Amino acid sequence: MDSSVWITLALTLKVAGWATAINAVLGVAVGWLLARKQFIGREFIDAVLTLPLVLPPTVMGYYLLVVVGKRGWLGAWLQGSFGINLIFTWQGAVIAATIVAFPLILKSARTAFEAVDPQLEKAARVLGLGEWAVFFRVTLPMAWPGILAGVLLVFARSLGEFGATLMVAGSIPGRTQTLSIAVYEAVQAGQDDTANFLVVLTSIVCIVVLLAAGRLAPRPHVRS
Amino acid sequence: MSFDVDIDKTVRSDQRSFRLRVRFRASAKRSVIFGPSGAGKSLTLQALAGLLTPDSGRIAFDGEPLFDKAAGIDVPARARGFGYLFQDYALFPRLNVRQNIAFGLNTGLRNPSSRVSGDAVERWLDAFELGEVASQRPAELSGGQRQRTALARALVHSPRALLLDEPFSALDPELRDRMRAELDELLQRIDIPVVMITHDPEDLAWFGDEALYLRDGAITEAPAVPERRVSTRVRAI
Numbered sequence: 001m002d003s004s005v006w007i008t009l010a011l012t013l014k015v016a017g018w019a020t021a022i023n024a025v026l027g028v029a030v031g032w033l034l035a036r037k038q039f040i041g042r043e044f045i046d047a048v049l050t051l052p053l054v055l056p057p058t059v060m061g062y063y064l065l066v067v068v069g070k071r072g073w074l075g076a077w078l079q080g081s082f083g084i085n086l087i088f089t090w091q092g093a094v095i096a097a098t099i100v101a102f103p104l105i106l107k108s109a110r111t112a113f114e115a116v117d118p119q120l121e122k123a124a125r126v127l128g129l130g131e132w133a134v135f136f137r138v139t140l141p142m143a144w145p146g147i148l149a150g151v152l153l154v155f156a157r158s159l160g161e162f163g164a165t166l167m168v169a170g171s172i173p174g175r176t177q178t179l180s181i182a183v184y185e186a187v188q189a190g191q192d193d194t195a196n197f198l199v200v201l202t203s204i205v206c207i208v209v210l211l212a213a214g215r216l217a218p219r220p221h222v223r224s
Numbered sequence: 225m226s227f228d229v230d231i232d233k234t235v236r237s238d239q240r241s242f243r244l245r246v247r248f249r250a251s252a253k254r255s256v257i258f259g260p261s262g263a264g265k266s267l268t269l270q271a272l273a274g275l276l277t278p279d280s281g282r283i284a285f286d287g288e289p290l291f292d293k294a295a296g297i298d299v300p301a302r303a304r305g306f307g308y309l310f311q312d313y314a315l316f317p318r319l320n321v322r323q324n325i326a327f328g329l330n331t332g333l334r335n336p337s338s339r340v341s342g343d344a345v346e347r348w349l350d351a352f353e354l355g356e357v358a359s360q361r362p363a364e365l366s367g368g369q370r371q372r373t374a375l376a377r378a379l380v381h382s383p384r385a386l387l388l389d390e391p392f393s394a395l396d397p398e399l400r401d402r403m404r405a406e407l408d409e410l411l412q413r414i415d416i417p418v419v420m421i422t423h424d425p426e427d428l429a430w431f432g433d434e435a436l437y438l439r440d441g442a443i444t445e446a447p448a449v450p451e452r453r454v455s456t457r458v459r460a461i
Binding site: 120128 | 270273274275300301302303304306307308310312314316317318327328331332333334335377378381
């Protein structure tokens with residue numbers, strides 16, 4: 001196999017890694033807000049942020065082009081002010097994967113935070129803790145198993161992202177072509193050897209991720 | 225010790241709404257707020273602790289205002305300096321007994337280590353005979369051990385008053401009397417002012433130096449359970 005496969009793998013992991021990191025932070029923050037704060041339009045925001053889960057990825061890709069494309073309102077501003085172009089770049093692929101996978105961490109984090117007994121947070125407040133300390137010492141550790149499950153779902157979803165990524169970042173070998181897109185291209189071009197190898201490689205990566213997840217996840221019944 | 229309370233709070237959930245409108249002064253060493261469930265006892269106690277913000281009114285402890293809507297004062301729960309015993313104890317399930325007790329001794333962003341030590345922690349482990357189970361998690365404890373852990377956690381940073389929410393309702397009936405005697409003895413030993421809320425007339429008999437009767441969100445004059453003469457104190461010690 002030529003070395004371009006490994007470049008594709010590295011690029012895929014880079015895109016999925018960034019998308020997961022961004023989603024972990026955003027998902028925990030927004031999930032906590034939706035679970036713990038009362039405000040007008042809360043369920044509407046939840047519904048809008050869940051849209052990527054139900055909309056076809058190509059529709060999401062189109063929306064992204066409208067927003068961050070060269071003539072999009074955000075894209076034109078980025079280009080004009082900073083000379084930043086996101087279309088056909090790996091950063092564009094990160095944005096596509098981030099948005100498409102976001103509902104998975106949002107749902108997991110919100111559910112996990114809602115399951116934390118508010119009484120425990122009250123107990124921590126009476127014991128003298130400020131709100132940040134309550135969050136990092138009580139709320140987050142209690143919600144962590146659910147959040148971790150969401151983080152792994154996000155990583156898996158980002159790894160396999162196809163539609164929106166293709167529309168925003170294209171399929172430039174070595175620059176924006178991820179594994180799932182490379183598989184598609186290989187099959188289209190009749191390169192069965194490459195396709196077979198890519199498919200097996202992708203499966204192995206996913207199995208490794210799942211095994212790692214099994215080791216990372218806290219085991220509820222283990223006693224010290 | 226004295227609490228001066230005059231608060232108004234309406235809580236709504238779905239179609240139901242409940243109005244708490246309490247005004248009282250609790251100045252005995254041990255005051256009991258007594259009433260049936262749903263009378264607003266827990267809301268009242270949480271308001272004292274700063275866990276519930278009243279819509280209007282005032283709360284003062286020994287003359288120091290803790291809450292005053294008109295003056296814009298609302299001391300946060302963490303700064304009120306009270307110990308609070310929750311009905312189901314609210315022990316942190318992932319922390320062992322030692323960590324639970326030491327929890328409030330540092331207020332930083334990290335929990336105490338599982339081998340946390342120190343004079344205060346050792347003293348309370350010792351006083352409550354929790355040394356043997358110090359490295360166990362709350363789920364592995366008996367009801368009595370859980371209550372003692374929760375009490376130690378509340379007392380470890382020397383609160384200026386102790387607020388008790390139905391302290392014996394989570395215990396087996398046969399254990400209750402023993403724990404009442406234990407708590408009674410402990411409170412006399414450490415000499416700390418107490419406000420207890422309960423629906424159990426036995427608690428009132430044991431701990432009610434001063435009794436306040438709460439019904440439908442308001443303090444009432446007459447005892448809520450006329451069949452029990454609460455003035456006759458039953459004391460084991």
